[in-house]
Amino acid sequence: MIWKPNVTVAAIIEQSGKFLLVEEAQNGVGLRLNQPAGHLEAGETLCDACSREVLEETGYTFLPDALTGIYHWRAKRNGTTYLRFTYIGSITGHDPHRKLDEGIVRAAWFTLEEIQEKQPMHRSPMVLQSIEDYLAGKRYPLDLLKSGAL
Template sequence: MPPTSQRDFMPHVTVACVIERDAQFLLVREWIDGRERLNQPAGHLEANETLAQAAVRETLEETGWHIELTGVVGVDLYTAPANGVTYVRTTFIGRALEEDANPQLDEGIIGPEWLTRDEIAARREQLRSPMVLDIIDQYLAGRRYPLEVAGQHG
């Protein structure tokens, strides 16, 4: 439901990661409203962490992969049509380092899956949002910024 006034408008601060290895991208298979969905490793910023720390944490919690951040694809706005919630999402670029042998994945997570861009496009109806493929396409088109654009102040 959309906010009734400007004062009620409270966008959610989220992070995500594009992680490419051998022309495949690390995605998360998860249950959302009783359906299997695909998404980049992503989630909400928590208290007392930086955007970069949130991205590393969410990737580990959702995929079991330890990563190193190498850049930023961008900061994007998305308003979910199902509930009217607006998300401010910083998408990082990461490099897969090592998969945890016994990961403790978040509730609702089925597991990680590596897919090519074309395999992701073929499963478009499973994507959690149109941002999943849009961000990958932006990354492949060269939209990349240094990590410092997601700096920490204060």
């Protein structure tokens, strides 16, 4: 059997001291909070995947500026291993009427304190850890990651 981690992307989006999170319905677990995030699809760059996921889950157009961290996590619930690339960047537009991905209940802005209070609802420990890394000033250039034929 060949094993491989699930490659995912996520976005830390802050405006006026609040962070954009999604509230999502997770089978068998109920509502969970997460950054706009999802899986890398065939043929995509990591940056393109992040922009696509933000749009699909929030209706916001997102332009990655830097990488804030790469996270390796194994979910206890199902044993799945994730390799998550988390970006920071800027919002360049919003379509409030866009239909959001299946399972996304809503996208909403939360203060750090609200996020900390809702920690039991976090989809994974990466939610708060990546925000803390962002607030600590962790930034890595996008050219750290190479795509395409080398």
